Amino acid sequence: MEDTGKGRLAVIIGGGNGIGAATAQVLSERGWKLAIVDRDLDNAQRVASELGGRAWHCDVTDSGVMTGIAREIAATYAPPHGLVVSSGTFQDSTVPVAEASHDDWDRLINVNLAGVYHAAQAFGPGMAERGQGAIVNIASTAGMGGSPLFAYGPAKAAVINLTECLAGEWGRSGVRVNAVSPGVTLVPRVRARMQAGARYRGNPGDSMALGRAVEPPEVGETIEFLLSDRASAITGVNLPVDAGWAAVRGWMMYGGTRPVGA
């Protein structure tokens, strides 16, 4: 396996599960050192011990704690070269907006948007001072168009815009900032909900060009690419990893994309 990490440190916030954990696996295979940060310390420790990194407990909504963790990580290892912000919380309710709860709005905006902002503030300025670094924020296809996700979608749309803002903030200081927008990705949480018959009507893969949902390592591979020097001229982009969902929305009113052999 090619050593694209070159022994550099990547911090993965939300690395205890799902896309973050799958990304940790890919990064470790490519020679990155890992700091796994999550509000679920048990899961973070499990991933860190399997892959040989260290775990930290942190809730991204607490900017003070996040800044302290950035200092601790730098003191324990070295300052990180890579930062992945994969922490996220989900909107289960798809009730009409008039009935939507303000608590849900606050929670979804705080974790999914303010959390990304806090992570950038904690880690970005140090990268800029050192003149190198790469940040990948995990947004979502839900932030690229309308859906019944009245709080989750706007939070993710704002993450895409925040990514562009930060690319301009630190680009000349040698720091690249990109977003990845997964479509429906079969992490354990999503698989469990689909098996319970909750969330989606029908098979989400039917609305994707490839006719299937996304596997977590496919998102991890994309994140690894954006963190690595192979992506040295890429900053400020939002890269969908969505099996073609965003590209083929126009096909849906014609009954879906073309079946095999038709």
Ligand SMILES: NC(=O)c1ccc[n+]([C@@H]2O[C@H](COP(=O)([O-])OP(=O)(O)OC[C@H]3O[C@@H](n4cnc5c(N)ncnc54)[C@H](O)[C@@H]3O)[C@@H](O)[C@H]2O)c1
């Ligand atoms: N799985 C999908 O279908 C999908 C699709 C689009 C976007 N995303 C985005 O990808 C990212 C990862 O999602 P996932 O599917 O891997 O979810 P997941 O639930 O499997 O993992 C999310 C991780 O974030 C941690 N986390 C949650 N809130 C936190 C907080 N306040 N502070 C610190 N850690 C916190 C959780 O403990 C968990 O380990 C999220 O930003 C999500 O919005 C996921």
